[in-house]
Amino acid sequence: MPFMSDTERKRLGMDRPIPRRNFVSGVATGLVGMSILSRAFSESSTNFSGVEPAEDITGGDRDYPPSLTGLRGQYPGSFENAHRARDGGFGSNTHVDIDTEEEYDLVVVGGGISGLAASYFFRRDFGDDSKILIIDNHDDFGGHAKRNEFRHKGRVYLVNGGTQSIECPYPYSFTAKSLLKELGITVDGYKAKHENRALYAGLTHGVFFDKEHFLADKLVAGAGSKPWPQFFAEAPLPSSVQYDLIRLFTEERDYMPSLDPLQKADALKKMSYQTYLRDYVKISDTAISYFAGDGYRNNKRVDTCPAYEAWQGRGLPGFAGMRIEGIATYQSDFEAHFPDGNATIARLLVNRLVPAAVPGSHDMSSIVTADVEYSKLDVGDARVRIRLNSTVVLVRHDGEVSRARRVDVIYVKDGKTCRVRGKNAILACFNNIIRFIVPDLPEEQKSALAYASKVPMQYTNVLVRNWRPWKKLGVSTISAPHGYHTYLELDYPVSLGDYRFNQSPDEPIVVRMERNPNAPGLPRKEQQRLGRLDMLNTTFKASELEVRRQLERVLGPGGFDPPNDILALTINRWPHGYAYTYDTLGDPPFAEYERPHIIGHRAFGRIAIANADSGAAAFTNEAIDQAERAVHDCLYSNGYV
Numbered sequence: 114m115p116f117m118s119d120t121e122r123k124r125l126g127m128d129r130p131i132p133r134r135n136f137v138s139g140v141a142t143g144l145v146g147m148s149i150l151s152r153a154f155s156e157s158s159t160n161f162s163g164v165e166p167a168e169d170i171t172g173g174d175r176d177y178p179p180s181l182t183g184l185r186g187q188y189p190g191s192f193e194n195a196h197r198a199r200d201g202g203f204g205s206n207t208h209v210d211i212d213t214e215e216e217y218d219l220v221v222v223g224g225g226i227s228g229l230a231a232s233y234f235f236r237r238d239f240g241d242d243s244k245i246l247i248i249d250n251h252d253d254f255g256g257h258a259k260r261n262e263f264r265h266k267g268r269v270y271l272v273n274g275g276t277q278s279i280e281c282p283y284p285y286s287f288t289a290k291s292l293l294k295e296l297g298i299t300v301d302g303y304k305a306k307h308e309n310r311a312l313y314a315g316l317t318h319g320v321f322f323d324k325e326h327f328l329a330d331k332l333v334a335g336a337g338s339k340p341w342p343q344f345f346a347e348a349p350l351p352s353s354v355q356y357d358l359i360r361l362f363t364e365e366r367d368y369m370p371s372l373d374p375l376q377k378a379d380a381l382k383k384m385s386y387q388t389y390l391r392d393y394v395k396i397s398d399t400a401i402s403y404f405a406g407d408g409y410r411n412n413k414r415v416d417t418c419p420a421y422e423a424w425q426g427r428g429l430p431g432f433a434g435m436r437i438e439g440i441a442t443y444q445s446d447f448e449a450h451f452p453d454g455n456a457t458i459a460r461l462l463v464n465r466l467v468p469a470a471v472p473g474s475h476d477m478s479s480i481v482t483a484d485v486e487y488s489k490l491d492v493g494d495a496r497v498r499i500r501l502n503s504t505v506v507l508v509r510h511d512g513e514v515s516r517a518r519r520v521d522v523i524y525v526k527d528g529k530t531c532r533v534r535g536k537n538a539i540l541a542c543f544n545n546i547i548r549f550i551v552p553d554l555p556e557e558q559k560s561a562l563a564y565a566s567k568v569p570m571q572y573t574n575v576l577v578r579n580w581r582p583w584k585k586l587g588v589s590t591i592s593a594p595h596g597y598h599t600y601l602e603l604d605y606p607v608s609l610g611d612y613r614f615n616q617s618p619d620e621p622i623v624v625r626m627e628r629n630p631n632a633p634g635l636p637r638k639e640q641q642r643l644g645r646l647d648m649l650n651t652t653f654k655a656s657e658l659e660v661r662r663q664l665e666r667v668l669g670p671g672g673f674d675p676p677n678d679i680l681a682l683t684i685n686r687w688p689h690g691y692a693y694t695y696d697t698l699g700d701p702p703f704a705e706y707e708r709p710h711i712i713g714h715r716a717f718g719r720i721a722i723a724n725a726d727s728g729a730a731a732f733t734n735e736a737i738d739q740a741e742r743a744v745h746d747c748l749y750s751n752g753y754v
């Protein structure tokens with residue numbers, strides 16, 4: 114826990130934990146979107162009486178996980194058995210405490226979008242009466258695609274806890290688009306219809322300069338909208354740094370005049386954006402540090418993002434006068450943000466797979482406020498069951514791989530090892546755990562699965578009393594190059610179905626904050642490993658303190674007062690976040706068939722592998738496409754081809 118004086122403790126409100134009952138009182142009146150007023154939202158469903166929640170959980174209903182506040186995501190208690198498996202705690206002949214004697218057509222490890230989609234495709238291809246068990250280590254389904262709910266004064270506020278939107282830098286496949294369509298999702302025209310950007314009219318993007326790295330603490334509004342000379346003139350920077358940055362953003366100069374466009378592309382692929390800025394554009398280290406918080410996809414930051422990607426994928430400055438060989442980035446208008454992010458997709462899949470748990474016929478509008486009965490996810494006679502709070506620690510064929518007719522899947526639940534059997538297994542979990550839970554895999558495949566490193570990410574959601582400070586400061590989004598979180602924004606103003614987004618700056622809103630802990634200067638994978646460690650060693654309280662400190666520093670001049678204005682806080686911690694993607698700086702130029710994820714996702718007997726890692730891309734459509742491929746692998750191993 115970082116040091117905090119008594120004065121600071123009081124000033125930030127750390128001495129007054131957010132009152133737990135605040136979020137469950139008054140629900141009965143005035144709720145917008147009445148169908149959301151379900152069992153899960155009613156005061157009587159709180160089970161706090163007599164049960165003191167762990168320190169990491171600060172509010173909500175344990176029987177309804179989306180409502181839990183505090184430390185979520187990959188929260189303490191969810192991952193320890195997986196780490197035990199990694200450390201060799203469960204051998205090939207591990208003792209089974211309980212043989213459930215359950216046998217399924219398919220056992221899926223991982224209840225994220227890939228595992229849910231694989232179950233959906235399996236029923237399509239093997240028949241609706243297939244018996245399927247999905248096992249996940251968390252108390253909620255959806256994997257990264259989780260939903261956070263806050264309740265305040267009779268109203269529910271939804272926000273994504275992880276996977277944010279339908280959007281991808283390459284086209285959605287026929288498979289992914291068809292699945293969305295079957296689920297009742299219409300992406301075309303979605304933004305115009307449901308997202309009210311006019312709410313933030315007049316507000317701009319701001320940059321918070323901190324006194325440790327620049328000359329003073331100051332939020333400067335208008336990045337990208339004011340002329341750059343004016344924007345940087347307002348920034349607390351030495352004039353030489355202002356000059357560097359104005360030059361970078363406005364100059365149209367060829368910084369590699371001796372190279373032709375193809376040579377430029379090749380050279381830019383082999384150097385970081387930082388190297389390019391320092392050695393070619395020749396701006397100072399302080400000017401470069403303006404980009405310290407920028408993380409392009411997959412945690413490629415100024416020191417690890419290839420300069421070529423900074424140009425092509427991001428449109429970062431410094432290339433306006435360069436002619437570079439390359440294909441322009443794919444621009445897609447296939448985008449949609451639901452009030453709970455892509456948790457909507459997970460909920461719709463569960464509605465189709467386990468209708469008893471999400472009763473009714475739903476599409477993207479009605480699912481937002483639909484009731485989910487967690488107690489009905491895993492009941493005896495259902496064709497599909499979802500078993501939560503269960504970590505798979507061993508998957509092995511019952512007999513010789515080439516002849517076995519079934520697979521044993523051993524998981525830990527409530528401290529006991531339990532066995533189920535499946536005619537097929539699909540591992541829709543993380544690549545980096547697969548080699549530990551399937552010890553019989555060929556060594557080549559194990560080392561391929563070990564290659565990638567997932568990106569540590571934190572999505573902090575804060576329910577605040579109002580957004581007047583943002584209005585006063587003239588911003589709706591903020592970058593903080595050296596902040597604890599490097600990006601802050603007012604939530605997407607989306608109204609869908611019965612869910613209505615508040616329309617006034619005087620009303621509560623969710624502020625989203627993003628953090629990618631890393632260790633600048635080291636190779637990307639090493640930065641990610643250290644970032645994960647940092648996250649696992651940070652308590653909720655320590656993170657809460659940083660949230661409060663940052664909000665006070667950035668928004669204080671606009672009147673933000675942490676003890677009064679912070680109504681609820683959920684820290685979604687994802688040490689194993691985005692799937693790894695390759696880049697020209699840190700990865701060798703693998704031949705296509707040698708790429709680790711291709712070797713890694715080979716089927717092994719009756720065990721197939723799905724998940725976004727197995728497609729080496731951190732996108733929902735990839736999770737879906739890989740799910741279908743894994744089901745095709747099952748068709749193959751069942752002799753259909």
Ligand SMILES: Cc1cc2nc3c(=O)[nH]c(=O)nc-3n(C[C@H](O)[C@H](O)[C@H](O)COP(=O)(O)OP(=O)(O)OC[C@H]3O[C@@H](n4cnc5c(N)ncnc54)[C@H](O)[C@@H]3O)c2cc1C
Binds near residue numbers: 224255689692734
């Ligand atoms: C913070 C964040 C934001 C994102 N935003 C977007 C976005 O806006 N758009 C987009 O397209 N993609 C986004 N992604 C990428 C996202 O990961 C994918 O879109 C997709 O949801 C991944 O699905 P998955 O099922 O492959 O993996 P996951 O969602 O990770 O699901 C795998 C599940 O398996 C579980 N598991 C692992 N090991 C075991 C075990 N041994 N036993 C039992 N269960 C196990 C995991 O805990 C997890 O619940 C985001 C990811 C993160 C982390």
